[in-house]
Amino acid sequence: MKLGIVIEIFKNVFTKPMTVLFPFERIEIPERNRGEHEFNIDTCISCGACARICPNLAIKMIEVPSELREKYPKTYPQVDLGKCCFCALCEDICPKGSIKLTTNFYFATFDKDDTILYPVKAE
Amino acid sequence: MTEINEQEIAGDFSMYFGPAHPGSGNFSIKVEMRGERVLKATADPGYLHRGFEKLMEYREPMQNAVLSDRVCVLEPLQWNLVHAEAVDYLMDYEVPERAKYIRVILAELSRIQSHFIWYAAMSLGTGFMTGFNIAIGYRDYILDVLNLITGGRVYPAGYICPGGVRKDLPEKAENKILELLPKIEYMRKFALKQNPAWLARFKEIGTLTKEEAIKFGAVGPILRGCGVESDVRRDDPYEIYDELEFDVPVMDEGDAYARFTVGMQEIEESMKIITQSIDRLPKGEVKTPNLKPIVQFQKAEGEIYIRNELSRGEGAFYMVATGQKTPYRVKIRGPSFTHMIPILEHLLTDVAYADVPAIYWSMYQCPADVDR
Numbered sequence: 419m420k421l422g423i424v425i426e427i428f429k430n431v432f433t434k435p436m437t438v439l440f441p442f443e444r445i446e447i448p449e450r451n452r453g454e455h456e457f458n459i460d461t462c463i464s465c466g467a468c469a470r471i472c473p474n475l476a477i478k479m480i481e482v483p484s485e486l487r488e489k490y491p492k493t494y495p496q497v498d499l500g501k502c503c504f505c506a507l508c509e510d511i512c513p514k515g516s517i518k519l520t521t522n523f524y525f526a527t528f529d530k531d532d533t534i535l536y537p538v539k540a541e
Numbered sequence: 542m543t544e545i546n547e548q549e550i551a552g553d554f555s556m557y558f559g560p561a562h563p564g565s566g567n568f569s570i571k572v573e574m575r576g577e578r579v580l581k582a583t584a585d586p587g588y589l590h591r592g593f594e595k596l597m598e599y600r601e602p603m604q605n606a607v608l609s610d611r612v613c614v615l616e617p618l619q620w621n622l623v624h625a626e627a628v629d630y631l632m633d634y635e636v637p638e639r640a641k642y643i644r645v646i647l648a649e650l651s652r653i654q655s656h657f658i659w660y661a662a663m664s665l666g667t668g669f670m671t672g673f674n675i676a677i678g679y680r681d682y683i684l685d686v687l688n689l690i691t692g693g694r695v696y697p698a699g700y701i702c703p704g705g706v707r708k709d710l711p712e713k714a715e716n717k718i719l720e721l722l723p724k725i726e727y728m729r730k731f732a733l734k735q736n737p738a739w740l741a742r743f744k745e746i747g748t749l750t751k752e753e754a755i756k757f758g759a760v761g762p763i764l765r766g767c768g769v770e771s772d773v774r775r776d777d778p779y780e781i782y783d784e785l786e787f788d789v790p791v792m793d794e795g796d797a798y799a800r801f802t803v804g805m806q807e808i809e810e811s812m813k814i815i816t817q818s819i820d821r822l823p824k825g826e827v828k829t830p831n832l833k834p835i836v837q838f839q840k841a842e843g844e845i846y847i848r849n850e851l852s853r854g855e856g857a858f859y860m861v862a863t864g865q866k867t868p869y870r871v872k873i874r875g876p877s878f879t880h881m882i883p884i885l886e887h888l889l890t891d892v893a894y895a896d897v898p899a900i901y902w903s904m905y906q907c908p909a910d911v912d913r
Binding site for chain 2: 436437445448449450451452470471473503504505506507510511519
């Protein structure tokens with residue numbers, strides 16, 4: 419019994435560690451991983467279904483900045499990642515597939531405004 | 542805060558075990574001490590109350606599926622399943638056969654990773670850091686597969702949804718699950734190794750008799766560790782459990798080590814269930830055909846009490862629908878509540894203070910589930 423533990427220790431000396439050296443090596447992120455939203459304003463029909471189903475009220479339908487209002491006259495979803503629970507219900511409900519969750523999960527920021535995803539940004 | 546009682550003997554005082562204790566989790570116990578002995582313990586829950594029952598009354602079933610993960614962080618897929626079954630009954634959904642198999646596979650994977658956390662927490666509580674690190678490391682292999690299937694490592698975000706599951710298994714997911722099984726078996730054997738320090742800490746500690754367990758309402762591995770053969774998967778089968786072959790491990794000792802051993806033996810049974818389910822996995826749809834993205838109880842009326850065997854024992858949802866969009870009333874029955882309040886208070890009388898973490902973690906607690 420006690421020898422078993424010693425053998426175990428020696429086996430572990432020669433095996434690969436469970437962890438990786440993060441910034442240099444990264445583990446593979448599966449395609450389905452629910453991360454940051456990707457929004458395509460050109461296919462959006464402003465139905466508001468995403469804002470309606472969001473369990474955390476993280477999605478708000480807003481108007482775009484005044485200089486772009488001629489091109490995009492309706493209201494479009496703005497996602498607050500600080501409130502989002504990454505359930506992907508918005509992705510499931512979107513009839514045009516305009517809102518999708520990407521695999522990006524690097525959100526660390528010093529500025530709270532960075533957590534808000536605007537439908538389109540004024541240039 | 543330590544309080545000294547001047548009226549009594551000089552060695553009498555009371556103090557708190559948790560919530561800041563490294564081995565306590567979000568839970569606290571007020572212990573009345575005489576020297577090194579614990580005379581009486583009073584459970585002090587409420588540090589993780591989030592009010593799920595009320596929140597669910599304001600949300601539609603699909604949104605509640607997302608919320609149901611968080612009832613217990615350590616076994617989210619199983620809580621997803623109980624919630625989905627309650628809505629399936631009220632909405633009269635026919636769940637496709639393939640979805641039932643996927644539900645069972647994921648619930649069992651969730652049970653195994655939860656049992657690994659049990660081993661990790663028991664190790665941490667008794668100062669065995671190697672056990673903690675190894676168990677959390679092996680749990681990560683399971684989380685990688687859960688991430689591949691559900692898209693989230695810990696929170697599946699309502700993957701097991703009303704009417705089936707949200708997405709079909711990705712390519713090669715079955716192979717990935719089968720590749721996991723030898724790793725799980727290695728970890729299970731490691732946890733059951735006759736470690737003398739481990740035996741000294743857990744053998745004949747916190748003994749609960751069969752009668753007491755039944756009287757206080759113990760469920761799951763805690764009840765089975767006292768010699769009562771009780772398992773919802775066997776007694777009241779749901780999904781496809783009636784078609785599968787598995788044993789219900791039982792031990793008669795009733796001490797902390799017996800409870801833990803039952804848990805580790807259950808991992809073997811879960812692996813049997815996963816292997817059988819993957820062998821028999823049928824092809825077809827994974828959602829009921831008439832399922833819409835927005836589920837509302839507008840045509841549903843009635844009530845349901847549905848129970849499942851979670852990792853920690855019997856968990857249940859009581860749900861009432863009265864034709865409104867949202868459920869009229871939701872009541873959650875979690876397994877940890879009876880373990881953590883009446884049974885823990887009973888076991889922590891006249892024990893050495895050093896045994897408190899050992900008894901505490903042998904109850905397989907989840908403060909999130911106690912407070913809800």
